[in-house]
Structures are given as C-alpha cells and as structure tokens.
Amino acid sequence: xxxxxxxxxxxxxxxxxxxxxxxxxxxxxxxxxxxxxxxxxxxxxxxxxxxxxxxxxxxxxxxxxxxxxxxxxxxxxxxxxxxxxxxxxxxxxxxxxxxxxxxxxxxxxxxxxxxxxxxxxxxxxxxxxxxxxxxxxxxxxxxxxxxxxxxxxxxxxxxxxxxxxxxxxxxxxxxxxxxxxxxxxxxxxxxxxxxxxxxxxxxxxxxxxxxxxxxxxxxxxxxxxxxxxxxxxxxxxxxxxxxxxxxxxx
Amino acid sequence: xxxxxxxxxxxxxxxxxxxxxxxxxxxxxxxxxxxxxxxxxxxxxxxxxxxxxxxxxxxxxxxxxxxxxxxxxxxxxxxxxxxxxxxxxxxxxxxxxxxxxxxxxxxxxxxxxxxxxxxxxxxxxxxxxxxxxxxxxxxxxxxxxxxxxxxxxxxxxxxxxxxxxxxxxxxxxxxxxxxxxxxxxxxxxxxxxxxxxxxxxxxxxxxxxxxxxxxxxxxxxxxxxxxxxxxxxxxxxxxxxxxxxxxxxxxxxxxxxxxxxxxx
Numbered sequence: 001x002x003x004x005x006x007x008x009x010x011x012x013x014x015x016x017x018x019x020x021x022x023x024x025x026x027x028x029x030x031x032x033x034x035x036x037x038x039x040x041x042x043x044x045x046x047x048x049x050x051x052x053x054x055x056x057x058x059x060x061x062x063x064x065x066x067x068x069x070x071x072x073x074x075x076x077x078x079x080x081x082x083x084x085x086x087x088x089x090x091x092x093x094x095x096x097x098x099x100x101x102x103x104x105x106x107x108x109x110x111x112x113x114x115x116x117x118x119x120x121x122x123x124x125x126x127x128x129x130x131x132x133x134x135x136x137x138x139x140x141x142x143x144x145x146x147x148x149x150x151x152x153x154x155x156x157x158x159x160x161x162x163x164x165x166x167x168x169x170x171x172x173x174x175x176x177x178x179x180x181x182x183x184x185x186x187x188x189x190x191x192x193x194x195x196x197x198x199x200x201x202x203x204x205x206x207x208x209x210x211x212x213x214x215x216x217x218x219x220x221x222x223x224x225x226x227x228x229x230x231x232x233x234x235x236x237x238x239x240x241x242x243x244x245x246x247x248x249x250x
Numbered sequence: 251x252x253x254x255x256x257x258x259x260x261x262x263x264x265x266x267x268x269x270x271x272x273x274x275x276x277x278x279x280x281x282x283x284x285x286x287x288x289x290x291x292x293x294x295x296x297x298x299x300x301x302x303x304x305x306x307x308x309x310x311x312x313x314x315x316x317x318x319x320x321x322x323x324x325x326x327x328x329x330x331x332x333x334x335x336x337x338x339x340x341x342x343x344x345x346x347x348x349x350x351x352x353x354x355x356x357x358x359x360x361x362x363x364x365x366x367x368x369x370x371x372x373x374x375x376x377x378x379x380x381x382x383x384x385x386x387x388x389x390x391x392x393x394x395x396x397x398x399x400x401x402x403x404x405x406x407x408x409x410x411x412x413x414x415x416x417x418x419x420x421x422x423x424x425x426x427x428x429x430x431x432x433x434x435x436x437x438x439x440x441x442x443x444x445x446x447x448x449x450x451x452x453x454x455x456x457x458x459x460x461x462x463x464x465x466x467x468x469x470x471x472x473x474x475x476x477x478x479x480x481x482x483x484x485x486x487x488x489x490x491x492x493x494x495x496x497x498x499x500x501x502x503x504x505x506x507x508x509x510x511x512x513x514x
Contacts, residue, residue, distance in 0.1 A: 178470030
C-alpha cells in the first residue's frame, strides 16, 4: 500500500506543534481576564510620615568626568505635602478583571542613573533597555529575594538599545549596573494589571477595578510595604491615603 | 482510499518510532539521578555541600567559593545570558575542570555515564531545571585569521566597547569599576587580568568569543550579544589573546595554538 507522505507529515508536524505548545505553556497565573463594564477607580496618595529626611547624596566614585562628583539621593523623593514618589501600589490577590498590560516598558540609563527608578509590569511584557550615556553601563536584573541573575546586558555606548522579555514568573526584580554600584531600579512584575507607581506628588490612580473589597499594597524600596483594605463600588471612585514611615536610612 | 484511513494506518508506526527514539535518547543523553547522588556524595559534596548550597566541609578554605547549585546559575555556558546551561556545558566543566580554581578535572576519575548521572543529580538542587529548558546555544562563526591587523582592530574594539571600565586600559583587571564588583551571592569578584594567561572557561578562541556573547551568569560580566558584531568579537578575541603569555607572539595568520600551561 502506498502511504501518502503528506498525511504523515501533517500528523508529525501536529505532534511537534502540540508538544512545543505544551512545553512553552507559561505558568498559569491565578487571574482571569473578563470585560469590566461597571468598574470603579481607586485614587490615592502615599505620604512619608515624620520629619523630612536629610539623606546624603550619592558619592560618585567612577566616571566622574561624565557622571559628576555626586548625585542627589533618589531614595526618599518627597514632593509637596509630603507625597512620596516611586511607591509601587498594587492589588494583591485579585483573581479577575481587565486585560493585562502588553506594551513595552522602558528602562533608560541616563546621567549614570536608571529612569524610572520604580515601575510595574505584567508577565509577558517586554522591556526596552537603552543608554543615553557615553560610558559603559550594564543592565543586570536579578530576583530581589534570591539575587538570581535574570540576564545581564552590556550597554557599551551612547544610543544603544535592546528589547528583552521579562521573566515568565511574576516577581520583584531588582536591577543593578555592575559598573556603577549606586545605580538601582525596581520592577514589580505582577500577574494582574491593577498597579500604579506614585508620581512626584505621591499620587496614583488605578482604573477599571471590578466592584469588591481588595488588599491594596503600597511598597517602597526603603520604607517597606504596607497593606490597606479598599472597597470599590461600581462606577465610583474610592480614595485611599497611605502613610509610610521612613524606618530605614539608606 | 480516504485520508483518515491512511492516517489510521500510519499512526501506530509513528508512535512506535517515537517510543524507540525516546528510549534511545534516554539511554544516550539522560543521567540517572539515583546513581548521580552516589557519585555526588563521594566526589562533590565535600566542597559543594550535601544540599548543593556550596557550603561543603572544605568550602571555607576555597577561593573562589564552590558553586551554590540552588539558583541554577552557571557562569560557563554555551547558552544566552540568563539561560540555564545545557548538559553538555556542565559536562565540559567536569571534563576540563576550571583552571585557577579548586574545581578539578573529572575526565579520568569519572566515566561519561557517571558524569551524566551526577549532572542529572546536580540539576535537582534548582527548581529551574524542572520548569525551564536551556535556550539554544549561541552561534559561533568560523574564526578568521589571527593577524597583526586583527589584533590592532581588536584593540579599537576594546576601546569602543569600554572593556577598560572593569578590565583596565592594559587588560590587568584594574579598571575604575574593578574594586566594587560583586557576584549574585554578594562575594567580591575581580575582573579577569588578561595578561595572566589561561582563561578559566577555556583558552580556545571560541571559548573567549563565547564569553563575550553569553556573558558569565551570576557575575558582573554582561552579554554583548546585542551590541557586538561577529567580526568585532573575533578581533577582540585576538587582541585578548595577544595580551596573554599563553600564545606565541608571532601572528602567523592561522588561529593561535596555546603554548605551555595555557594548552587546553
């Protein structure tokens, strides 16, 4: 009997494709995307309690000709009325809602610092890493709790950029530049899209939240983490005021 | 004949073929974890620790410290930055050892089968090996002639890519960032001094090329895969080799053969 090769090939390629899909399947996040037509908004402000901190500037120890002699410490960036910048705010444990973010996030090496210092992202997003500096930088993201290297990319000259995937598993990522040990950034990679980073006035907005009661976590690199309960009603705006204490001196 | 009948005829044969392929591959390539544990406890645990944490009995007297296997982070790989190593990468370290460290060669003390077994066991220390696969090894194009011109161009590449930031202008490992470098475990780590000779991860041109592209996971040595061209990378290899005492100083046009202690 003559067996037509094309059917065999079809079965073989089908097996290979399904096998590859099985292997490539990402770790299933405990989050389901659904249409949010009656969502509410969470608006809030994060403030630093207590007296304003006097923090010594970063002493630049290499490439001073370009980076300068010192850089103001970016750790406690406090705006008007005590609003604290660079706090990541996110809903913990939310299981369903709007679609995940898919745009490419950005991390720029600029004036021997990372910009932005803190940002949120979703699993599956990509990151564009670039340098505006005429010195060698490296962008070296690590798991913040284990220090395990995610990858380590050289940015050898001004104008260089590259786009890379974020890890497949949600985690807090700490980014460093090995060539300039003061350079740090944080990326909160989450499995739900309900996150925001506070601006220079300490304010944030999270939109299209399905009605319900949630735990809102506010995280700051030095002041630590604080959970707050928030109830969101359909079509309404819930307001939250969070106080973080400057417990650590960087 | 209808297509679905033909498919039905073909399926058992295909399944049998896949089963045979699986058995053959399993026998050739995959080590036995239980056998590997026996080998590990006899040869590896004294430095790398019973738990694979790099804290074995002898670890305190060892510089650099033994690898902690729990992160799945390995410096020497053929795979891109951040990726797990392949089994072949790990076996190469077992066969060659790591020059200048306490990691000795197991080329004669262990059989190929025992090496595969112990690799299978070492991989159980990190959960990454259960959930991730190593990425495809990087491609290394053929080495161009080792000429004086290539070395000169390589010096310009060394400048262009700011290698001196860590490795210093003369390649002595004394650049401005050299003193503040740490590995993933917080241990101080120094940039390589190219004038010392014998690159730890292998002395062939392709070994050095691979480090530029793959980087050294867990260390400050980043990957230049996205910024350097193959021609630039080969010229840089030749410049690095020209700094080393392991290679003849006359550049003949053919890839250099390491001499003395540098011989692979």
